[in-house]
Amino acid sequence: MSISFDNRVAIVTGAGAGLGRSHALALAKRGVKVVVNDLGGSVSGEGASSEAAEKVVEEIKAAGGEAIANGASVTDPDGVGAMVEQAMSAYGHIDILVNNAGVLRDKSFSKMTLEDFRFVLDVHLMGSVTCTKAVWDHMREREYGRIVMTSSSSGLYGNFGQSNYGAAKMGLVGLMNVLHIEGAKKGIHVNTLAPTAATRMTEGLIPEEMLKLMTPESVTAALLYLVCDEAPSRLILAAGAGGYAATRITETDGISLAPDHQTPEEIQARMEEILSEDGEQMLEDGSGQTMKFLQKAMARG
Incomplete structure (x- = not known):
């Protein structure tokens, strides 16, 4: 059965390149009106430009879709608030939020500055909190919402040199767990995507022949499922190179001591x-x- 997105509106953060761009294009192809958000900075978070977001909007429009560009930083509550107002003014409502924006500042923990640790947490974790908070009451009033956090195997399992990134990515799982409970009665489903794909963040880390298998589009297929009407809630869905798996947090039965x-x-x-x-x-x-x-x-x- 075909998955439909009739009359849906989505905000996709970090949508100027990589996974975010892939998500935005795929949603638009299925009829979703998309707010393409991207600060336009480097992988490590320096600089800003609206050019990347505008190019994706041009691609969407050229293919017959509807989209608008937004250059707000997800770490700026006022800018995020204005982005939500922009979406409401253009389309009247917001159904889907894809928290995808991210940065990397990799170093071993002994060499990492607290500034770099905080900055990565601010973008990944607090950026997702800020964007989610901005749409939360609107979704509660409409009794419909689909929100996706973007985690990573670095947070779920660990990866050398990414203590800041890993902490942020695991924090998003905790955020999902609570918002799943709080949003359930209001029709808000909250899930987490744990992707691996060939993007700016993976350049130089994986052999070229293997990178060809790790398309952003293969990850986006999982994202589309997580934001559809029939989406589950509180699922961590891992995706990459055509592989899809669920990550589960379980607890052993344990013992009881007198x-x-x-x-x-x-x-x-x-x-x-x-x-x-x-x-x-x-x-x-x-x-x-x-x-x-x-x-x-x-x-x-």
Whole structure:
């Protein structure tokens, strides 16, 4: 069954190049009216230019789609607010937000400055917070919304030299978890895309013949699913080179120790039981862990 996006409006941040451009073009091809947001800076966040966003808008219009360009920085609440107003003025409503804007300032943790750590968190994490906050009440009022965070294997699993990037990307998973719960009754679905693709951020890291397999379009297919009417919520969908997989945060069943056995020595002795995957589960919210432990304690007697 074909996925439809009738009368949908999307904001895509960081849409002047790479994955964001691919997302914007694909959404527009399926009839979505797109706000193409891009500050136009370098991979590390220096400089600004509206040229990149305007070129993508030209591509969309040349193909018969509808789009407008926006050059706001996702770290600027006033600029983001003006972008939302621009979208509302042009199209009347906002259905989809793709938080894609990002930067890299890679260095080993011992050599990284706090300024570079904060800057990467500001763009990836606080930028997504700022854009999401700007559309949140509108989506609640309309009782419809599709929001995607962009994470990374660097945050989910770790990668040398990317402590700032990894921390930001894992923070977005925590943001998704909470907003999924808070948005559920208002028809707002919040998901996370964990992509790997050949973009400016991967240049020089992967052999050329392998890069050819890692098209942005293969990742965008997953993005389109995450923002459609039938989209799930609270899914971390990994995508790259035509591969698609779900990343899940699970908790082992664990053990329960009586007060006189609650020692580090006892924990050490029973780590095999603690790590056992038997009874492992995905918890629905933070209270699930508390209730599990309390039930085990009560059953222990």
